[in-house]
Amino acid sequence: MDKRQTMLDDFEHLQDQTTGILDQLAALKKQVTALSEENAELTVENQHLRELLGTDTDTTEAQQRLSKSLQNLERLYETGFHVCREFYGQRREENDSCAFCLDVIYGERDRTIKAS
Known part of the structure; x- marks a missing residue:
């Protein structure tokens, strides 16, 4: 017991x-x-x-030069999502940078600046 x-x-x-x-x-x-x-x-x-x-x-000089649609893509990218064609909408692993996404956001602007 x-x-x-x-x-x-x-x-x-x-x-x-x-x-x-x-x-x-x-x-x-x-x-x-x-x-x-x-x-x-x-x-x-x-x-x-x-x-x-x-x-x-949040309003930097680079953002002022970006169109509204590119600013929206930039915000999505900064919150941790891909905006590139290859991985659109997927979460970026550990918020690693993606060259494809950066090219989508800043590529056209850089090409325009270099052409000037």
Whole structure:
């Protein structure tokens, strides 16, 4: 009977530990959610402040020379997706650069500048 009681005690102890871990995970999930929401709010607020100040750090000289469609492709590329014909829409592995994508985005502009 001692073995049975010891096993039941061990099982109850394990169950208590598991419940504690689940409570900790729930608390961490709440914290991560709150931080993610705060981050999103601050990102939007920063963008609005940049627009008000007229200093959008994302607008570089190179982007100003790109057409709207190429700027859209550049944004897609910067978020980690291929924009080249060979791999269009696929995620770039570890955000490695792709010569084909860069040629699609900047190639025509570079050829135009060299021709001038």
